Amino acid sequence: MQKKYDAKKMVETAEHFFVSLGMSPLPQTFWQRSLLEKPRDREVECHASAWDLGMTGDLRVKMCIRVEGDDFLTIHHELGHDYYFQQYAALPPLFQSGANDGFHEGIGDTIALSVTPAYLKQIGLVDGFVDDPKADLNRLLQRALDAVAFLPFGKLIDEWRWRVFDGRTPPASYNASYWELRKKYQGIAPPVPRSEADFDPGAKYHVAANVPYTRYFIARILQYQFHRALCRAAGYAGPLHQCSIYGNAAAGQKLIAMLKLGASKPWADALFTISGERTMDAGALLDYYAPLSAWLDEQNRGERCGWD
Numbered sequence: 325m326q327k328k329y330d331a332k333k334m335v336e337t338a339e340h341f342f343v344s345l346g347m348s349p350l351p352q353t354f355w356q357r358s359l360l361e362k363p364r365d366r367e368v369e370c371h372a373s374a375w376d377l378g379m380t381g382d383l384r385v386k387m388c389i390r391v392e393g394d395d396f397l398t399i400h401h402e403l404g405h406d407y408y409f410q411q412y413a414a415l416p417p418l419f420q421s422g423a424n425d426g427f428h429e430g431i432g433d434t435i436a437l438s439v440t441p442a443y444l445k446q447i448g449l450v451d452g453f454v455d456d457p458k459a460d461l462n463r464l465l466q467r468a469l470d471a472v473a474f475l476p477f478g479k480l481i482d483e484w485r486w487r488v489f490d491g492r493t494p495p496a497s498y499n500a501s502y503w504e505l506r507k508k509y510q511g512i513a514p515p516v517p518r519s520e521a522d523f524d525p526g527a528k529y530h531v532a533a534n535v536p537y538t539r540y541f542i543a544r545i546l547q548y549q550f551h552r553a554l555c556r557a558a559g560y561a562g563p564l565h566q567c568s569i570y571g572n573a574a575a576g577q578k579l580i581a582m583l584k585l586g587a588s589k590p591w592a593d594a595l596f597t598i599s600g601e602r603t604m605d606a607g608a609l610l611d612y613y614a615p616l617s618a619w620l621d622e623q624n625r626g627e628r629c630g631w632d
């Protein structure tokens with residue numbers, strides 16, 4: 325607010341990051357046809373999404389942007405979709421898709437990892453950032469509470485759904501089966517008694533809207549692997565969580581080369597193009613959070629962790 329950012333300026337700032345990597349600005353129609361703010365005169369579906377209408381380069385975002393940090397990162401996520409659309413637009417329609425669903429969800433999140441305090445200072449959005457190890461750890465913990473705590477949830481949504489589809493979970497135990505998985509993977513229980521008169525999985529947008537969910541689990545692994553690869557391409561050798569590829573042409577070229585492949589090659593080839601690796605590797609995520617992990621080991625010394 326102080327810096328006079330509004331929804332449009334937030335999107336322009338995120339766009340500028342992609343442009344700094346060698347990609348084109350968004351088309352003029354993006355600014356005319358996107359929905360960036362919640363309309364006052366009608367109800368809309370505010371769940372953020374990105375579009376290439378009719379595969380014609382008519383790129384758009386639909387999002388009810390609030391002027392705050394979380395939404396700033398979500399804008400990078402959505403523009404990641406639009407820039408993937410932009411980069412593979414020259415391919416035949418069948419190949420105009422992500423290398424797999426997880427790739428499409430992971431591109432913008434990869435860029436969001438480069439939105440570091442040093443980057444925010446560089447673009448003048450944050451003043452007075454000092455490189456304090458304690459604040460650094462706090463930021464890592466804040467991010468981990470979102471990104472790492474998400475992983476078991478990201479896994480269980482489709483596990484529940486696939487059990488429904490293949491009949492292992494009959495209609496009579498839809499809700500009980502959901503909470504079994506919530507307990508098994510997340511270690512959480514409902515705050516009030518639940519029964520089969522309730523349908524808690526339906527409260528998740530992607531279940532109600534029939535959107536596959538494993539893509540987000542995969543994206544949360546891949547984004548760190550992409551980030552590590554791009555930081556290496558940029559010649560960066562410091563702690564992974566402090567790396568920003570902003571303005572780096574070499575990293576941009578790696579990313580663009582992968583985006584341009586769309587779905588024209590197997591995903592392992594696309595992964596190889598950006599990282600020189602052919603298999604998914606959660607090791608990059610561990611690298612990223614290594615300082616936090618070491619601190620937590622210290623804090624939890626002698627404690628019993630888990631819920632079995």
Ligand SMILES: [Zn+2]
Binds near residue numbers: 401402405428429
């Ligand atoms: Zn998305």
